[in-house]
Amino acid sequence: MRKYSVFAVAREAMRSHKGWEPQWVSPEPRASYDVIIIGGGGHGLGAAYYLAKEHGITNVAVIEKGWLGGGNTGRNTTIIRSNYLYEESMDMYEHSLKLWEGLSQELNYNVMYSPRGVMMLSHNTHDQQSFKRHINANRLYGIDNEWLTPEQAKAFCPPLDISKTARYPINGAALQKRGGTARHDAVAWGYARAASDMGVHIIQNCEVTGIRRGPGGEVTGVETARGFIGAKKIGVSASGHSSMLMQMADVRVPLTSNPLQALVSEPLKPIFPCVVMSNTVHAYISQSDKGELVIGAGTDQYHSYSQTGGLQIITHTLDAICELFPIFRRVKMMRQWGGITDNTPDRSAIQSVTPVKNLFVNCGWGTGGFKATPGSANLFAHLIARGEPHRLASGLTLDRFRTGRLIDEAAAAAVAH
């Protein structure tokens, strides 16, 4: 792999950019692998990368039915934060945030992580009490989070309307300054490039149609659109389609797949310096480096795989955006899309061994999986390599739905977050 640097750019500029190589190779699949990861999004590609880098397992294939990062990795609103309430969540998301901070350097790929601050608006007394509880829990756990008065919130994000007569008055905000955004495609591509360089096979346009089991019940490989591929271990990391894949191995998982929509505006000059979220009125907004306002809406109420959603959901979100930021009332929306999120009953993720030997699952990230990408990938690789969860992910097992030890994460709003 040729290193990307300013010198590489200069060198290629001198020779008409003829020396760039493909970022990853797509070889013919081998007959079998040590590990097959199903799902070529950020989580799956990242897991393959960490398997190779930290656990020395390079005979790995990532199998993707579409194209890399074409699922929820490319459909989210790229918000990164770690200010969750419970220790199980804080462990995972803070681990992830720390990896985000060094990810561009580690991968030699600019993932455009931008710690511009994530501000969550409080609109009423309940919000205020809940946010302050989160802030205290976070700070006791060593995670930054602070309370802002309405005036401080306005100073941090000038387009915000904090007037007393606003339709959704603001009585404060919680700010995590290390939170921010990153470039979603670059995360998938950066992991793919680094993994491919260490020998991982990346196989796109190859849908898994079955999981084959041996006489002892253990997995032996996958049936795919390109024939049978053997595997000693299989990791499923397929977001909204995880429950279908798990059913191929006769494992039921507590997931419901719901559409979640997002939309972007026409490009504007830089005006919006941070990420603002309001769980109460369902509005999530930031500005991309291209200048588009990136807006996240809520989930549809029903289970669906349609990758679209009801117009009333985004109308509701835009109503709230226009009230919170009257300056954006005449901005035109350019594109709208949906992704299929996999939601668990307690809105916390599942990263777990399964009743089937050598089958592992990473799912249930629901509406908030993007921020978890590096941390989840890193700990999923640990789970696959060692066969038992890392300390930081030990609460996220499937077993919690039997024991009742749920992680009832109020910070996860079951909408975009």
Add this chain to the structure above:
Amino acid sequence: MFLIKCPYCGENRSELEFRWAGEAHIARPENIAEISNEEFAEYFFLRDNTKGVAYERWRHIHGCGRFFNAIRDTVSDNFLLTYKAGLPRQPVPGSAPVSPDAPEGGAA
């Protein structure tokens, strides 16, 4: 937004009047205090999450307030049939998806 035919009110009404209420035909075990944790998890948490034709419950919360069952294709989001709660699992009508506002479409 869906148009949903409530089998009690008999009209196609906007989705805003309805609440989705999860998978249909899941019976609460009658000996709930005696079943094992595994059986409880199976009843309480595990769902089929079907891709394709699914049986589900809806509630006409801003109408008659009653629960009913529906058959819906979760890929096209078309309702194939709605029917009253308490009826057994109904057969899937035809093979081609029917639009909910078609003349005979959402007939209960």
